[in-house]
Amino acid sequence: MKLVTLLVLPFAAALASTAPFKGCQQKVKESIHGPPHRWYKHAPAPKHHMLELKIALPQPKFPELEQHLWEISDPSHARYGAYLSKQETEALMAPHPETLDIVNEWLALHGLAEEDVIHSSARDWVTIRVPVGLAEEMLDTTYHVYKHAETGESIVRTTSYSLPDILHHHIDLIQPTTMFARFKAFKSTMHWTNQAQPAVSIPPGATITGPAGNPVDASCNSTITLSCLRQLYNAENYKTTATNCNKLGLTGYLDQYVNNKDLQQFYQAQNPSAYGSDYTLVSINGGKNNQSYAAAGSEANLDTQFGFGLAWPTPGTFYTTGGEPHFIPDLMTPNNTNEPYSYWLDHVLSQDDIPQTISTSYGDDEQTVPYTYAIRVCAGMASLGARGVSLLFSSGDHGVGDGRANPASQRCKTNDGRNITTFLPMFPASCPYVTTVGGTVNIPETAASFSSGGFSNYFARPAYQEAAVSAYLAMLAPGTFEGLYNSTGRAFPDVAAQSESFSIIYQGQESLIAGTSCSSPTFAAFVSMLNDARINAQKTPLGFLNPFLYSIGYTALNDITDGNNPGCGTLGFNATVGWDPVTGYGTPNFEKLKDLVLAMP
Numbered sequence: 001m002k003l004v005t006l007l008v009l010p011f012a013a014a015l016a017s018t019a020p021f022k023g024c025q026q027k028v029k030e031s032i033h034g035p036p037h038r039w040y041k042h043a044p045a046p047k048h049h050m051l052e053l054k055i056a057l058p059q060p061k062f063p064e065l066e067q068h069l070w071e072i073s074d075p076s077h078a079r080y081g082a083y084l085s086k087q088e089t090e091a092l093m094a095p096h097p098e099t100l101d102i103v104n105e106w107l108a109l110h111g112l113a114e115e116d117v118i119h120s121s122a123r124d125w126v127t128i129r130v131p132v133g134l135a136e137e138m139l140d141t142t143y144h145v146y147k148h149a150e151t152g153e154s155i156v157r158t159t160s161y162s163l164p165d166i167l168h169h170h171i172d173l174i175q176p177t178t179m180f181a182r183f184k185a186f187k188s189t190m191h192w193t194n195q196a197q198p199a200v201s202i203p204p205g206a207t208i209t210g211p212a213g214n215p216v217d218a219s220c221n222s223t224i225t226l227s228c229l230r231q232l233y234n235a236e237n238y239k240t241t242a243t244n245c246n247k248l249g250l251t252g253y254l255d256q257y258v259n260n261k262d263l264q265q266f267y268q269a270q271n272p273s274a275y276g277s278d279y280t281l282v283s284i285n286g287g288k289n290n291q292s293y294a295a296a297g298s299e300a301n302l303d304t305q306f307g308f309g310l311a312w313p314t315p316g317t318f319y320t321t322g323g324e325p326h327f328i329p330d331l332m333t334p335n336n337t338n339e340p341y342s343y344w345l346d347h348v349l350s351q352d353d354i355p356q357t358i359s360t361s362y363g364d365d366e367q368t369v370p371y372t373y374a375i376r377v378c379a380g381m382a383s384l385g386a387r388g389v390s391l392l393f394s395s396g397d398h399g400v401g402d403g404r405a406n407p408a409s410q411r412c413k414t415n416d417g418r419n420i421t422t423f424l425p426m427f428p429a430s431c432p433y434v435t436t437v438g439g440t441v442n443i444p445e446t447a448a449s450f451s452s453g454g455f456s457n458y459f460a461r462p463a464y465q466e467a468a469v470s471a472y473l474a475m476l477a478p479g480t481f482e483g484l485y486n487s488t489g490r491a492f493p494d495v496a497a498q499s500e501s502f503s504i505i506y507q508g509q510e511s512l513i514a515g516t517s518c519s520s521p522t523f524a525a526f527v528s529m530l531n532d533a534r535i536n537a538q539k540t541p542l543g544f545l546n547p548f549l550y551s552i553g554y555t556a557l558n559d560i561t562d563g564n565n566p567g568c569g570t571l572g573f574n575a576t577v578g579w580d581p582v583t584g585y586g587t588p589n590f591e592k593l594k595d596l597v598l599a600m601p
């Protein structure tokens with residue numbers, strides 16, 4: 001986050017005229033029916049408790065930015081690869097000057113001086129720190145402490161807030177207000193074990209046939225290692241060399257720390273040449289880096305061991321983003337945001353040099369993320385795409401909803417007051433400007449049953465996937481899952497990769513771990529290798545991948561046609577020939593993909 005003291009209007013001038021707000025009605029800006037499932041109102045929020053409010057200002061030129069994104073990510077377009085600079089994207093994200101003026105006037109009216117206001121690099125987000133009492137006055141609302149019935153965590157939120165009439169079209173959203181999302185790591189612990197499965201039944205040297213038709217160690221059918229992934233995805237002989245330019249980024253939230261001793265022990269076991277190598281640690285919003293064994297994060301360890309381990313010697317960047325969701329009244333902690341993506345986006349978008357490929361293994365049910373917030377965060381992802389960054393996200397570990405074939409749990413209910421059964425799309429997996437990675441298991445590969453997939457209720461189906469998704473929907477028997485999913489929404493995942501029995505080092509021990517948290521860093525590492533190949537051939541990085549994947553890239557993926565993703569009392573969708581909402585277009589065949597991307601401009 002950068003402190004920008006440039007304001008269009010001198011503050012004295014802003015202070016002088018409070019006229020726009022005279023006699024102005026406060027009108028409800030956003031409200032939700034009630035807190036989502038399992039959150040309950042505990043007590044009124046202490047008036048002195050500090051809130052860090054983030055205010056999103058509209059981006060009137062976003063349609064133009066989006067148009068650039070479609071053109072420069074489409075391999076058949078003349079402008080393919082002509083990514084925008086930081087200055088160019090910022091100009092297309094910037095609010096109207098009039099918006100900055102009127103919002104500043106409103107803040108001044110509530111005693112907030114210029115130096116109390118932090119602007120994002122494009123000035124499309126404004127951050128202020130205010131006590132609950134003042135926030136309640138500004139937003140004509142009452143904050144409460146809400147508790148989570150299952151985890152006991154507490155947050156300070158409200159279910160509705162208002163703004164003066166005249167500000168409604170100058171402010172997109174203010175959070176934390178109605179945001180109850182709990183961004184979870186998608187690492188699934190369901191196959192967690194502290195002992196690798198004994199490979200006694202597998203004779204040494206035994207091989208089986210991999211998806212690319214080449215022989216693969218038979219042990220890869222029960223334990224996934226770096227070597228297994230390179231064999232399975234046909235990248236055994238590729239060495240990355242563009243190490244002075246190419247980078248792979250991995251994000252960490254929720255106090256997930258990479259244990260460096262574990263990482264080195266993993267390298268020793270699975271990629272000895274990487275032993276002793278380091279990565280760049282970037283701390284955002286007070287993100288910590290606790291190296292005690294007890295603080296090792298299994299998610300962070302998995303992501304870095306497999307992501308950096310596969311792409312080595314490509315330099316790695318790990319982002320540790322703070323934003324403790326817990327409410328601790330005694331500490332008056334102001335970092336009670338629980339909406340970490342905007343902090344991460346703020347930081348990354350303010351940088352001149354961004355890793356070309358970035359993987360994230362966190363997300364939540366789309367419906368717990370306020371619509372306005374999801375739209376803005378997704379727009380931030382589009383800005384990164386316009387700058388030539390490939391963003392990969394895990395699709396989620398709950399099938400089409402709660403991961404249960406029968407019966408549906410309370411989770412599969414709409415939280416709009418209707419309380420009806422519904423499939424649960426995940427966010428940011430549902431954002432049309434990112435590439436979502438589902439999960440597979442075994443050889444031959446089948447869909448992992450937990451692999452989340454489905455259709456967004458927030459984002460319409462983008463043109464790039466129109467043909468693929470219509471073809472899938474046309475194959476469904478009429479009336480299938482009617483009312484449970486939104487057939488016009490952005491469908492996910494886009495692609496898939498192995499997601500079970502990954503052999504990691506955690507607190508000094510070899511452990512097996514599962515989840516789409518395995519598949520996203522894996523797919524991202526192969527994308528990073530493709531970028532390596534393109535950079536060496538003096539070509540631009542791949543940028544936003546989906547227009548490429550859905551037009552030609554899919555021909556170099558292994559189509560997964562077995563398995564399904566149960567949830568909400570149903571057996572979920574089936575993996576089928578072609579695209580499907582369980583495994584997308586399938587898993588990578590690196591050599592084939594490399595040939596494709598080197599043949600492109």
Ligand SMILES: *[C@@H]1O[C@H](CO)[C@@H](O)[C@H](O)[C@H]1NC(C)=O
Nearest residue numbers: 208209218221222442443444
């Ligand atoms: C891999 O393991 C699965 C599950 O145990 C089994 O069904 C499949 O036959 C195995 N594949 C091969 C090639 O042996």
Ligand SMILES: *[C@@H]1O[C@H](CO)[C@@H](O)[C@H](O)[C@H]1NC(C)=O
Nearest residue numbers: 285286322323324333334335
């Ligand atoms: C809160 O975030 C700020 C940066 O915005 C950071 O400097 C501070 O250390 C964080 N506080 C806590 C308690 O994490």
Ligand SMILES: *[C@@H]1O[C@H](CO)[C@@H](O)[C@H](O)[C@H]1NC(C)=O
Nearest residue numbers: 288290291292293294295296
């Ligand atoms: C690091 O983590 C350990 C284990 O969770 C904890 O006991 C210790 O207080 C932490 N250290 C810091 C500086 O936060």
Ligand SMILES: *[C@@H]1O[C@H](CO)[C@@H](O)[C@H](O)[C@H]1NC(C)=O
Nearest residue numbers: 034410413415417418419420
């Ligand atoms: C939704 O319906 C279930 C019963 O199906 C009930 O237990 C629950 O309290 C209802 N929730 C709301 C918010 O009405």
Ligand SMILES: *[C@@H]1O[C@H](CO)[C@@H](O)[C@H](O)[C@H]1NC(C)=O
Nearest residue numbers: 457458459460461486488489
């Ligand atoms: C279905 O998705 C569309 C966007 O494609 C959205 O406009 C609509 O509100 C969604 N319907 C429901 C019931 O969420």
Ligand SMILES: *[C@@H]1O[C@H](CO)[C@@H](O)[C@H](O)[C@H]1NC(C)=O
Nearest residue numbers: 475476477480564572573574
């Ligand atoms: C999935 O395949 C099974 C077996 O062919 C079939 O019975 C079922 O209807 C299919 N489900 C969907 C949602 O297409």
